[in-house]
Amino acid sequence: MNDHAWILLGLFMALLLLLARPMGIYISRVMTMGNHGTWVSGVEKAVFRACGIQRDEEMGWLQYARAVLLFNALGLLAVYALQRVQLWLPLNPQAMANVSPDSAFNTAASFVTNTNWQGYGGESTMGYLIQMLGLTVQNFVSAATGIAVAIALIRGFARHSAAGIGNAWADIFRATIWILLPLSLLFALFLSSQGVIQNFATYQEVRTLDVTTYQTPKLDADGQVLKDEQGNPVTEAASTTTQTLAMGPVASQEAIKMLGTNGGGFFNANSAHPFENPTPLVNFLQMLSIFLIPGALCIAFGCIVGDERQGWTVFAAMGLLFVSFAIGAISFEQQGNPLLAKVGETEATSVRTTALTDGNMEGKEARFGIADSALFATITTAASCGAVNSMHDSFTPLGGAVPLVMMQLGEVVFGGVGSGLYGMLIFAVLAVFIAGLMIGRTPEYLGKKIEAHEMKMTSIAILATPLLVLVGTAIAVMTEAGRAGIANPGAHGFSEILYALSSAANNNGSAFAGLSANTPFYNGLLAVAMWFGRFGVIIPVLAMAGSLAAKKRIFVTAGTLPTHGPLFVTLLIGVVLLVGLLNYVPALALGPLVEHLMLWSTR
Amino acid sequence: MKSLLRPAVSLFVLLSVVTGVFYPLLVTGVARLAFPAAASGSLIVREGKPIGSALIGQNFTNPKYFWGRPSATAPQPYNAAASSGSNLGPLNPALAAAVKTRIDALRAADPGNLRPVPIDLVTASASGLDPHISPAAADYQAERVARSRQLDPQTVRQLIAQHSEGPDLGVFGETRVHVLRLNLALDATTR
Numbered sequence: 037m038n039d040h041a042w043i044l045l046g047l048f049m050a051l052l053l054l055l056a057r058p059m060g061i062y063i064s065r066v067m068t069m070g071n072h073g074t075w076v077s078g079v080e081k082a083v084f085r086a087c088g089i090q091r092d093e094e095m096g097w098l099q100y101a102r103a104v105l106l107f108n109a110l111g112l113l114a115v116y117a118l119q120r121v122q123l124w125l126p127l128n129p130q131a132m133a134n135v136s137p138d139s140a141f142n143t144a145a146s147f148v149t150n151t152n153w154q155g156y157g158g159e160s161t162m163g164y165l166i167q168m169l170g171l172t173v174q175n176f177v178s179a180a181t182g183i184a185v186a187i188a189l190i191r192g193f194a195r196h197s198a199a200g201i202g203n204a205w206a207d208i209f210r211a212t213i214w215i216l217l218p219l220s221l222l223f224a225l226f227l228s229s230q231g232v233i234q235n236f237a238t239y240q241e242v243r244t245l246d247v248t249t250y251q252t253p254k255l256d257a258d259g260q261v262l263k264d265e266q267g268n269p270v271t272e273a274a275s276t277t278t279q280t281l282a283m284g285p286v287a288s289q290e291a292i293k294m295l296g297t298n299g300g301g302f303f304n305a306n307s308a309h310p311f312e313n314p315t316p317l318v319n320f321l322q323m324l325s326i327f328l329i330p331g332a333l334c335i336a337f338g339c340i341v342g343d344e345r346q347g348w349t350v351f352a353a354m355g356l357l358f359v360s361f362a363i364g365a366i367s368f369e370q371q372g373n374p375l376l377a378k379v380g381e382t383e384a385t386s387v388r389t390t391a392l393t394d395g396n397m398e399g400k401e402a403r404f405g406i407a408d409s410a411l412f413a414t415i416t417t418a419a420s421c422g423a424v425n426s427m428h429d430s431f432t433p434l435g436g437a438v439p440l441v442m443m444q445l446g447e448v449v450f451g452g453v454g455s456g457l458y459g460m461l462i463f464a465v466l467a468v469f470i471a472g473l474m475i476g477r478t479p480e481y482l483g484k485k486i487e488a489h490e491m492k493m494t495s496i497a498i499l500a501t502p503l504l505v506l507v508g509t510a511i512a513v514m515t516e517a518g519r520a521g522i523a524n525p526g527a528h529g530f531s532e533i534l535y536a537l538s539s540a541a542n543n544n545g546s547a548f549a550g551l552s553a554n555t556p557f558y559n560g561l562l563a564v565a566m567w568f569g570r571f572g573v574i575i576p577v578l579a580m581a582g583s584l585a586a587k588k589r590i591f592v593t594a595g596t597l598p599t600h601g602p603l604f605v606t607l608l609i610g611v612v613l614l615v616g617l618l619n620y621v622p623a624l625a626l627g628p629l630v631e632h633l634m635l636w637s638t639r
Numbered sequence: 640m641k642s643l644l645r646p647a648v649s650l651f652v653l654l655s656v657v658t659g660v661f662y663p664l665l666v667t668g669v670a671r672l673a674f675p676a677a678a679s680g681s682l683i684v685r686e687g688k689p690i691g692s693a694l695i696g697q698n699f700t701n702p703k704y705f706w707g708r709p710s711a712t713a714p715q716p717y718n719a720a721a722s723s724g725s726n727l728g729p730l731n732p733a734l735a736a737a738v739k740t741r742i743d744a745l746r747a748a749d750p751g752n753l754r755p756v757p758i759d760l761v762t763a764s765a766s767g768l769d770p771h772i773s774p775a776a777a778d779y780q781a782e783r784v785a786r787s788r789q790l791d792p793q794t795v796r797q798l799i800a801q802h803s804e805g806p807d808l809g810v811f812g813e814t815r816v817h818v819l820r821l822n823l824a825l826d827a828t829t830r
Contacts, residue, residue: 043810087649099643106647114655160721173659177651205646212654217662228670231694234678235667239720242682242689245822248698250715280720281680281692287670288663305722308765310694311680316812373729376758379738398734398762399724402708402771405813409765426765427724430734528728550726635730 041366041407044320048411049359051324052331056351059328060335066214067187067207068340076214083209094200097582100188101575103204104181108148108571111174115144118170119162128163129238135161142559147174149570150182150452152293152300152422152545153562155554159282159303164236167302172289176220179296179329180211182454185574186333187211189458190340192581193482196589201581211454215329216296223325224291231314234287239280249275286311294325297452299422299545307412307425308401316403319425323412326421330450333457341482345600350460353608354418357449361438362414368435369410370395374636396435399427410435413546417442420452422545429524429532429548433635436548437628440535443542445616446501452543455570458577460612462497464599465490465580467611471597481599483589490583493576500572502619504541504565509534509623517557523550527634531627536562538620541569683819691819695719696770699822702748703787705772705780707818708759709741712767725763738762749783771815774803788829798824 069076084091095103119140122128135143139155146153147170156162162171184207191201228234251271254262262270286302290312293299299306307313313322331351338347372395395406404412409426416423417439428439442449448459469486472479479486512518512533522529532548539546540562547553553562598604670678681693691697696707698717710716711725727734741761746752757775777799785792802821805814 088645103643106643110647110651157721168663169659173655176658177654205650224666225669228678229674231677231681233680234670240680242691244697246699246701246704248715252714276715281695282720285663285667288666303722305766309722310768310770314694315807317807320811375735376738379735397759399765401765401769402759402773402815403812408812427726429726432729523726524728524731526730528730631730
């Protein structure tokens with residue numbers, strides 16, 4: 037950590053703290069607003085009538101869960117169908133082919149579950165219509181689904197002796213139209229002013245200054261790659277003086293990609309691509325926009341349950357975890373790769389390959405350098421965003437372990453929009469339960485008794501993702517099809533698979549991208565992990581919201597464990613680290629830890 | 640379930656049209672009016688023809704030009720229609736081999752230069768389209784470029800300084816040199 041890194045991290049946290057409260061108050065007002073008076077209410081009235089929605093109708097948890105599932109299933113169908121027929125649809129100037137069934141299914145599951153894992157390269161696979169009408173839409177509504185579920189859970193705490201937890205249609209509509217859309221519009225316009233492209237042009241060809249010579253695979257008469265006797269492709273020399281620049285409506289998707297913690301890039305290189313993330317200033321605001329809504333939702337939680345301290349307590353636990361991991365990631369990356377320092381060494385001169393700015397620059401952009409890249413990597417995985425401005429696969433072993441662990445904690449360090457908060461509240465319930473056992477009192481949280489049913493739902497929600505990650509990794513490692521995708525030899529290859537499953541099941545979407553995951557095996561396996569990683573948590577969370585809402589409120593007494601303040605922050609962090617991390621220690625030891633020891637011992 | 644179907648379908652269609660059609664079209668319209676150059680790719684035009692984007696790097700191998708970051712795009716480097724990093728892990732022998740090849744190429748083009756090679760000049764960027772290098776990487780190449788063009792090294796160093804930009808607002812990102820702009824300026828000077 038140099039001065040630049042400290043200032044960057046300090047500025048980031050200061051701005052986040054500054055913005056979280058006003059944004060949180062706004063979200064709480066929007067999501068709990070009444071139905072009378074304003075023009076907003078007038079718009080809603082007209083829209084809901086047209087859609088056949090009774091906006092005052094309270095849904096029980098089961099009805100709410102059915103609505104959420106049905107709405108998301110429609111999204112899955114729509115995104116799948118659009119990709120399968122894109123060649124015959126308009127706004128496809130590059131004539132991108134119809135996407136294969138397994139890849140289309142994977143992408144549909146990925147964007148509907150707010151994962152935005154990408155097995156494909158954006159600029160070489162998706163036409164503009166699919167990017168907009170398929171993917172951008174899911175960027176909005178998957179984030180809105182997360183907000184809706186989080187608010188439903190908060191209502192469970194805030195209400196008492198109630199049958200309903202809100203109206204799913206109204207919640208999804210309000211989160212999309214009154215929260216995500218205005219913010220995205222402002223941010224998209226700012227991005228396009230800074231160089232993020234926004235157009236429907238065909239790819240632009242330019243004449244380059246210098247000649248590029250390269251090797252290209254030789255094709256036979258049928259267009260198949262020729263192979264030599266060893267089975268290696270035969271290459272021939274080629275040269276070009278042109279460069280083709282990919283175009284598209286990027287800014288509009290980029291804005292919601294960050295604000296909705298989606299993370300699916302318009303281009304293959306995601307936020308490392310200069311057309312998605314042209315300057316370090318834009319990069320900083322992209323980082324801030326990832327945490328904006330997840331941070332604000334903590335405050336909204338405090339507002340709705342009527343005790344702002346509760347919200348700040350959750351925020352503090354998330355913030356402390358995040359800052360410690362960010363410092364780790366930046367420090368490890370700044371250490372650099374000891375093997376490269378020796379490469380340039382010659383006996384005669386003993387020249388060493390070092391730079392003024394040391395550090396691991398493989399897979400990083402010069403404008404961002406080490407600190408802005410490693411901080412981005414921590415943020416994007418602490419939140420379930422998954423956008424990347426550097427290639428995590430090329431990080432140092434421990435630098436790359438930070439994003440991996442951030443995901444494995446269950447995406448609760450700010451986490452996804454909505455999903456981060458409901459995930460952390462599940463941990464809070466567990467913390468209260470454990471504390472209750474220790475002091476010998478009935479556990480209660482926010483005036484609600486935590487009983488057997490709540491603990492069952494908590495256990496399901498907490499165990500669903502580790503089960504998917506570890507079983508999925510085991511399947512991939514044991515099968516030929518799984519091992520075939522590995523790009524890097526040794527322990528790092530195992531890390532690639534572990535990262536893919538951790539990313540999918542926790543709905544993050546970033547990758548150790550060397551893994552060749554656009555195969556029927558991985559498309560299928562990861563789609564299953566994404567779907568059950570999402571709804572395997574949402575359904576128990578909603579079930580718990582329902583049972584909490586029905587409970588009577590118990591009043592605070594001298595014997596009540598306070599769930600605000602430093603003591604509870606410590607307890608909460610302890611539970612997250614113990615429960616979240618212990619599941620993964622053996623797997624982490626086989627991957628990043630072994631690799632770290634090898635890297636520094638072969639020096 | 641039946642009572643949920645109509646609201647689900649109507650709401651899905653409505654939100655799709657608003658966020659998937661109106662919203663991107665509105666952003667496109669405003670961006671085209673307010674920021675036409677930025678929205679269409681920040682193209683650099685010389686004599687009426689686009690010769691590159693100010694945001695996208697180009698491949699340079701001629702000793703008279705400054706070279707940019709190594710690029711891992713396929714099939715050719717700096718393929719702006721297929722961005723990609725190398726995704727080589729830190730222990731992968733292919734990484735050390737690639738770095739060695741790049742160091743050898745730099746040394747072959749500039750045999751007398753025995754200074755340490757800046758790390759960003761021999762490691763692939765994340766996008767494969769990085770338009771910048773570090774000031775150290777530019778300075779490392781200054782003598783070679785000056786010699787190839789029979790220019791005073793001081794003139795070349797001045798051009799480097801002119802095409803460097805500091806951290807944004809003094810705090811964000813790194814100081815960097817814009818390779819394409821620098822090379823265009825060199826061509827203008829020599830001509």
